Amino acid sequence: MLSFFKPARRILKGVALGLAGLALTACVPAGSNGPTISTSAPVPVALLVPKGSSNSGDELLAQSLENAAKLAIADLNGVKIDLRVYPTGGNPSTAQAAAVQAVNEGAKIIIGPVFAEAANAAAKAVASRNINVMSFSNNTSIAGGNLFVLGPTFHNSADRLVGYAKRTGKERIMVVYAQNQAGTLGKAAIDAAITRHRAQSAGAVSYQFSQEGVIAAVSQIKLAADNNQVDALFLTSNTSGALPLMTQMLPEAGLSPATTQFIGLSRWDIPSQTLELPGVQNGWFALPDPALTQQFQNRYAQAYGGLPHPIGGLAYDGIAAIGALVKAGKSDALTTGALTQGAGFQGVNGIFRLHTDGTNERGLAVATIRDKKVVIIDPAPQSFGGAGF
Known part of the structure; x- marks a missing residue:
């Protein structure tokens, strides 16, 4: 059984990694801050x-x-x-x-x-x-x-997921976030991505970072989603926080992932037990190329x-x-x-x-969970186009 509301760690867990080579280009722009080196020596x-x-x-x-x-x-x-x-x-x-x-x-x-x-x-x-x-x-x-x-970063995941949501017709996005530093930073990243991709903000609902706080917020989230005609619900929580309870209670309250797209700012495949949760099935999240x-x-x-x-x-x-x-x-x-x-x-x-x-920008894939397995629905890009964010 998944544990709930574990203490926060100092580092980000669940970062997927992959193998590759060197740069995408050998071009080096004119420098600004930094040392001069000899490239012929170690x-x-x-x-x-x-x-x-x-x-x-x-x-x-x-x-x-x-x-x-x-x-x-x-x-x-x-x-x-x-x-x-x-x-x-x-x-x-x-x-x-x-x-x-x-x-x-x-x-x-x-x-x-x-x-x-x-x-x-x-x-x-x-x-x-x-x-x-x-x-x-x-x-x-x-x-x-x-x-x-x-x-x-939160900005990487938020930007990738909001961009994909906009392209697939999920434009009206509501944010659900905890009243703590991670939740606030996550909301800010999602809001910035909504603005950048010219999607529509369909409001936001915050909750106290506790089991009681989640339970108290569920009816408010359902009401706001109905009133604002929400296409997608963007959750900042992770598995060690509110995600298990939130994704259980929202469908029980009538907010079904079958009609409202659930999107996660965190990795929903780590730990692997998360894949077993009924409420995360068909949800979206971002990850590096598996x-x-x-x-x-x-x-x-x-x-x-x-x-x-x-x-x-x-x-x-x-x-x-x-x-x-x-x-x-x-x-x-x-x-x-x-x-x-x-x-x-x-x-x-x-x-x-x-x-x-x-800051940095990373090429991420968009994944969903089907039958308790990770399925890539939009592959990670192989190169950057344009100036980035």
Whole structure:
């Protein structure tokens, strides 16, 4: 039986990963912030991981990130990376010191840390040194300046799903969100996507983040959906939060997924027990290309004897991007202008690109759940078109 309302973790769970090569283009735009490098010599790259933490889960994550980075380096044809690993203990002060040490020892770019506060501290510590930081965080509130976030964001999922909903005639979208930070940020991402795709906002209903709060909100959600002629209900909750109870009670109240499209901001296939829930059947959610996910997991298992951590592949992405830019042979390969090239990169999570505001854009597939199995209904894109969001 699924547990309900688990305490929030510091990192995003359930990020699917996949295997791929280097950049989609060898073109390196004129740079801005960032160091000058010699592309004919090994490029010193610092990898900041939460090793040394008292949390055993952080130790496993740290090792997975390091392993994935080494796999990426092995795939770089003709590019030499001098990878240097620094432990952060999962805390900001150690991350700050590690970033300074890394740059003092010659690092030209930093990949990591994982947690938002640590990433922010590390980036601030080396900003005056003209060094960019590609963190594994998915918290866009820290992004900007010399700090980029590689983690999958609410904006990625919301944009992909709202765009698909609009194209398939599900234009009137109502948001249901928890009265907490994650819920508020999720709602903001969905609202932005509705505006961008010129869909129609059909209102929003919030609820207290508790079992009682969900139960109290169900009738209000049903009433608002009826009054606003809602085509789609966009839920920000995940499996460890309100999703199981919400998707059980809404159909019982008469809001059927057969007539109103349920859409999830989180992954509805993780944990796998979620697929068993009657209320999520035929719902939509976004995820990376499952074929790439399986390919990377198989390769990682062959190399290291186990599966990677759910966000371990982000280290591969960081190295892949650096390697592709260095391969172009330009001394400004690690500047902001180069890192934010419009064509983006190919990593184990599929295509991705970084924006000048420090956020990222990832190519995601749209999936549904049929007979307790994941079915892709709109494949992940293979390249970026246009300027992105």
